[in-house]
Amino acid sequence: MTTILAVGPHPDDVEGGMGGSILKLVSLGYDVHILDLTNGEPTPHGSQEIRQKEWEQASFMLGIKSRTVLDLPNRYLLDNIEARKKVAVVIRKIKPQILFLPYWIDAHPDHVQTTQISEAARFYAKLTKSDIPGEPCYPSHIYYYLCSHFRLHVTPAFILDISKEFEKKLQIARVYQSQFAYDDARWKYISSSITAKNQYYGNLIRVDYGEPFMSHEQVGLKDIRDII
Template sequence: MKELDILAIGAHPDDVEIGAAGTLLLASKRGEKVGILDLTYAELSSNGTVERRQEEAAAADQILGSTARYNFGFPDRGLEKVREDAISRVVDLIRETRPRVVLAPYWQDRHPDHESVSRIVREAVFSSGIRKYSANLSLPAYRPSKLLYYFINSTVKPDVVVDITDVYEGKMNVLRCYRSQFEQEADSVATPLNNGYLESVTYRERLFGQESGVMYAEGFVSAVPYVLDRL
């Protein structure tokens, strides 16, 4: 198992990319190791198949330069039923990969799975630093230095933004890999994702950029204050 600089976690393949593909692209370009964990295969998605979604995720990874991608195969729309197992598995992965930063979905979202993952990751990050936590005791305790929350469907004022202007087109190319989700095809049913969703992502990143004095930015929320040694 490779150690990572950033571990980004989502419920479904494409969640992480919607909220943080630009940030991950920048990290990869700096030579940092980034990994993505999807907790489910999104088997209940209205469009596409599990097999196609995995192909799309692999194509996205090629652009992102991901070091590793994991999928725990928990049930789509059933994360609360496997909550404790999910926390334990995420703790193990954090201890194995020892990321400096963990990214999770913002805790308020129209999709309940995104909210479930947010809670699962928060508990896992905390428990991963407890030496006697009963996950895999062969792995030493480790707690990432930062846990930040990215946006999928909801938007609030971010605590921190990352200037993604230089990689904005790259981010959009990553999202376009998920054609089954974001494009209307012959056998597609209409969903919020294939009805102008990518345009709304562009608007959000442009808004965060305008507020920050750059062209495009991804926003993140922190549940705890940052500590600075100077301004």
């Protein structure tokens, strides 16, 4: 079965961008893992202890195989050799065939840096005669999920139907109370934003809810019957 690694800058980004898709992929039998490059702290309403409880609960609800949270600095994440090697170690350990990364255009520097670090780490992970622990591994595909701080209209390479998974996706998002639900007004804004976005992309493929994914390369199909 295909192994998948979804990489995010902070705990909650993967869930917000592709939480419904992870639920679907897990239900279909895929081995799904999450890697967060930082613990997401400091934030106005959070702490390291609070955030850890949140990501542990979210991971349980998603049903993923594992979650790794690196010690890179929140807010000041930078693409450098050290960061690339840390991500490459995880890639070699998990050995995914598919990587999911944040969409490459974003107002948040940590999101942009996460994608740059992870793209380079994918290359580093395949190198022989290197000091990176583990056996060489090269994920064959990268897809990009939308968790941008810009109000973007993107043209997806594909959209995954998450109509059956959407309500649970919202439940998981609300687990991150320190970020998304520290008061009623905040949760109303977050939940309505997630709903509107996923309804829009779902409408494009004639379903209730969808999550968009982008790619630098063309996406091929083995069987045209998979098209909605």
